[in-house]
Amino acid sequence: MVLKILRETRLGGATIVILLLLTWEVFSRLSLVDPLYVPTVTSILEALWSVLRSGELPGHYAASLVRAGMGYGLATLCGIVFGTVIGYALIAYNLTEPLVELLRPVPSTALIPLAILFLGIGDEMKVFIVAWASFWPILLNTIDGVRSVDRLLVDTALTFGSERREIVRKIILPAAAPQIATGMRVSLALALILTVVVEMISGNNGIGFFILDSERAFRIKEMFAGTFSLAVVGYLLNRLFITADSYLLGWHRGLTSKEQR
Amino acid sequence: MLTVQQLRKEYASKGGVPTLAIEEVSFHVKEGEFVSIVGPSGCGKTTLLMNLAGLITPTSGEIVVNDRQVVEPPEGVFLLFQEYNRSLLPWRSVLANVMYGLELRRQRSKARHPEEQARRYLEVVGLQGFDRHYPWQLSGGMQQRVAIARALTCEPEILLMDEPFGSLDAQTRSDLEDVLLKLWDEFRQTILFVTHDIDEAIYLSDRVLVLSTRPSRILHELTIDLHRPRSQLGTKADRRFIEYRAQIYEMITTNASCRS
């Protein structure tokens, strides 16, 4: 019975999270850790509720989501367009492969000084850094997805008299879509991370700024509240993505799970 | 309708000697004719069809369809691939797969009501009620029916079929042979049917071309004088059917033994 629940649901995993939070609460209450630096979970949640209600946190999130969204959107657009061209045309692949392999391993954070030099410390720089970081997984997955489209599907399209553009739109992109989605999912996490990082570097809004600023103002509960909220937001974004993915690309899961059987 | 003249095809291989798949093949197919090509596996049958479909270019020789030399996939010619299951689009439902051809610019004018037309051909191949399934949810025989319906929807003049029933069980296979004959009787496309099964070739065709082992040449051409409509039991018990089979069989085995 218990084993069945453990095997078939994630109740067990949720329980572990609750137990950890409880331990935290107890340690802080009994002052086994300094409650000044590690406030009780309940007081953090209280702080979270009050910054939510006052509109302080929602305001910061609005700013962050616009940045993250613009960077991520730009990365998705460029990643898919360039990835398709590079994956489809051998010449484009050979021309860009060395460049891609050189640029890809550079940690995006290492580019922040450069970006500040050319773009300033405003939103241009921030969106650029987020876009840059999110671009690579989408690009690489698109290239790979496009390159591994079954040759037979393209031949089929050709016998039906497909023009090049029709082949890209009706064969290549749908066939590569599952892998493009994989890249987009990795990038979504990166976009969130980089948004927080750049907001800590400059400016006066955004969730990254809020967390850092709370720490500086010694609003430790609010600092923790900001971090907690990011866990929830990250989780929700990922859920949203998975839902959209299984709705749009359900065929792929059906196909692969059948092959595995 | 379809003329092949001194077709030769070599596959280049990296560094090594090229593979000669087709040595020299010439033949002609008349409009509305049902011609089969039999030959041992690996002799170059798929290569021949890929050339006819304009997907690969011959090393030398000429292919003419409707008075035009084939340099790219010709209009009105549809190839049903040997690996038909891989030629269906897995992200599209059965109905959407069948409608695929009609969405393309080349064939768009062929249907005022693409969906109705697609449904009609799904019914013709006996797949009504499966329009919302995905190809990978169907059995091999049903997938092949989808592929056939998809080609039929574009109203082909010439159908090239590459061992279409080769991987199916005997029952499904003879069912589909009869479905195909019925279709052909109704629509009278020109059909070039590739198989390694001698009985199947004789049963279906007006004429059978027998290919040698690789590199292929045409060993013999046989006109099949069996009356239509044909039936699995009656036709296959016909004395002439048995004679044809013996003739082809002998040709193939003699050819195989002098090569080895």
Ligand SMILES: Nc1ncnc2c1ncn2[C@@H]1O[C@H](COP(=O)(O)OP(=O)(O)O)[C@@H](O)[C@H]1O
């Ligand atoms: N793309 C290719 N590159 C090199 N050799 C090939 C290629 N396709 C087929 N061949 C070779 O050509 C010969 C004929 O193959 P194929 O036309 O597939 O035969 P069949 O369909 O009669 O079984 C085989 O020896 C095969 O190995």
Ligand SMILES: [Mg+2]
């Ligand atoms: Mg073959």
